Amino acid sequence: MDKKPCKSQDVEVRKGPWTMEEDLILMNYIANHGEGVWNSLARSAGLKRTGKSCRLRWLNYLRPDVRRGNITPEEQLLIMELHAKWGNRWSKIAKHLPGRTDNEIKNYWRTRIQKHIKQAENFTGQTADHQHHHHNNDQASTSQLSSCGPADHAVESYSPPSFNPNMEAFQGPFPTESNDNFWSMEDLWSMQLLN
DNA sequence: AACGGCAGCAACCGCCTTTCG
DNA sequence: ACGAAAGGCGGTTGCTGCCGT
Known part of the structure; x- marks a missing residue:
C-alpha cells in the first residue's frame, strides 16, 4: 500500500x-x-x-555575493594549502575563499585537482606507499595540465538572474584571451609537495 | 556526419550536529 | 533533561555539452 x-x-x-x-x-x-x-x-x-x-x-x-567563474591561481593555491591542512572540510575551506561555496570548491577539487593527483601518481611511480600523509587524502604532483583551460565553459545554460541588482558578483565569464591564466600548476604542485 | 566516451557542474541523499520546545 | 526538527556538511549521482574517433 x-x-x-x-x-x-x-x-x-x-x-x-x-x-x-x-x-x-x-x-x-x-x-x-x-x-x-x-x-x-x-x-x-x-x-x-x-x-x-x-x-x-x-x-x-x-546569493548576491556568490562568486562564480574561474578559480584564480591564487584561489587554487589556497585551496590546495587548506586541503592539505584540513582534508575534505569543504565548508571550512570555503570560509577562506570569499564568494566561493563549499560545493564549488568540492567540485573543483574532484574534477580538476584530484584527477591530476591520480595521474601524477601513475607518473611518479606511485605505488601504494605515500610516504607522506596517507591519512586523509593524497596529494602528489601533477602532470598533464594542457587541456585545462581555466575558463572553459564558465556559465552555460541559464545563467544566474541577470536582473540581480547586486550583480557585481556575477562576473562575465569570457575566457577569451584570459587564458594567460596558464597557471603554473607545476609550481603550485611543487609548493604543495613541500608540505 | 554520426556515435561514443569523457568532463564538469548542479542538485540530491543521508548522516551528523545544533537548536528549540 | 529529553526528543524532535532544522540546519549543515560531505559524498554521490544524473544531466548536459564537448571532443575525439
Whole structure:
C-alpha cells in the first residue's frame, strides 16, 4: 500500500534543476523577508521545494555575493594549502575563499585537482606507499595540465538572474584571451609537495 | 556526419550536529 | 533533561555539452 503521511495538502515536491521562475520567486521572497527558516520559507514563498533545496540554491547560486567563474591561481593555491591542512572540510575551506561555496570548491577539487593527483601518481611511480600523509587524502604532483583551460565553459545554460541588482558578483565569464591564466600548476604542485 | 566516451557542474541523499520546545 | 526538527556538511549521482574517433 502506499503509505501517505497525508499532510492534507500533500505538497508534490519538485526536484531537479531550478527554473528561472523558481529562482525569481526565491530571490524575491528572500529580498522581502530575509533568509532562514527554510522549510516555512519554502512554503510561504509558494515553492514546491524542500527547505533544504531552497537553502542550497540560495547559498550556492543565487546569493548576491556568490562568486562564480574561474578559480584564480591564487584561489587554487589556497585551496590546495587548506586541503592539505584540513582534508575534505569543504565548508571550512570555503570560509577562506570569499564568494566561493563549499560545493564549488568540492567540485573543483574532484574534477580538476584530484584527477591530476591520480595521474601524477601513475607518473611518479606511485605505488601504494605515500610516504607522506596517507591519512586523509593524497596529494602528489601533477602532470598533464594542457587541456585545462581555466575558463572553459564558465556559465552555460541559464545563467544566474541577470536582473540581480547586486550583480557585481556575477562576473562575465569570457575566457577569451584570459587564458594567460596558464597557471603554473607545476609550481603550485611543487609548493604543495613541500608540505 | 554520426556515435561514443569523457568532463564538469548542479542538485540530491543521508548522516551528523545544533537548536528549540 | 529529553526528543524532535532544522540546519549543515560531505559524498554521490544524473544531466548536459564537448571532443575525439
